[in-house]
Amino acid sequence: SSGINAEYGDALDNRKAAFECMYTVLQNCIDRVNIFQFLDHIEIGLKDVPDIKMLTYLMVLRLIQINPNAVVLKLDNILEPLRDTFNSKLKDICPIGQEVEKVNELKRSAMRTVIGMSKIPEIEKHPSFVEFMKKIRFYKETDNLFKQELQASDSEEMVWEN
Numbered sequence: 339s340s341g342i343n344a345e346y347g348d349a350l351d352n353r354k355a356a357f358e359c360m361y362t363v364l365q366n367c368i369d370r371v372n373i374f375q376f377l378d379h380i381e382i383g384l385k386d387v388p389d390i391k392m393l394t395y396l397m398v399l400r401l402i403q404i405n406p407n408a409v410v411l412k413l414d415n416i417l418e419p420l421r422d423t424f425n426s427k428l429k430d431i432c433p434i435g436q437e438v439e440k441v442n443e444l445k446r447s448a449m450r451t452v453i454g455m456s457k458i459p460e461i462e463k464h465p466s467f468v469e470f471m472k473k474i475r476f477y478k479e480t481d482n483l484f485k486q487e488l489q490a491s492d493s494e495e496m497v498w499e500n
Contacts, residue, residue, distance in 0.1 A: 357393045364400050373408045384419035388444045395451040406458045417470050423448045449487040
């Protein structure tokens with residue numbers, strides 16, 4: 339009984355495998371890769387299903403440590419899908435039957451990425467990031483999530499005032 343679901347499942351498994359390979363490359367031999375081509379693929383992953391999004395959030399966090407300038411150059415392309423994650427409602431993210439916890443984990447993971455980005459030196463000079471943070475701090479849901487994850491990351495770095 340191969341139907342759309344079987345094809346979708348295979349395609350998803352293949353994409354997951356590809357992003358897991360990228361994660362391994364990032365951990366072990368990123369110096370041998372064109373960082374901007376790598377980021378192009380990350381941008382695609384940021385718009386994929388929750389499991390792949392969370393993997394790409396981890397990669398963005400790692401890239402912030404390895405090459406923050408590259409992340410800054412792609413800032414708007416990274417912020418847009420993050421914004422979509424925070425704005426999305428349950429039904430937009432998960433197929434029917436997947437639970438609220440998955441969505442919450444996705445949003446927590448996205449927020450950890452935002453907090454990582456907020457620690458990039460001189461990120462406050464980028465109007466798009468400053469604007470993004472204002473919105474995060476303005477809405478109660480995202481502000482609470484920000485405070486929660488900031489506490490969890492145990493950071494004494496620059497704190498974004500609302």
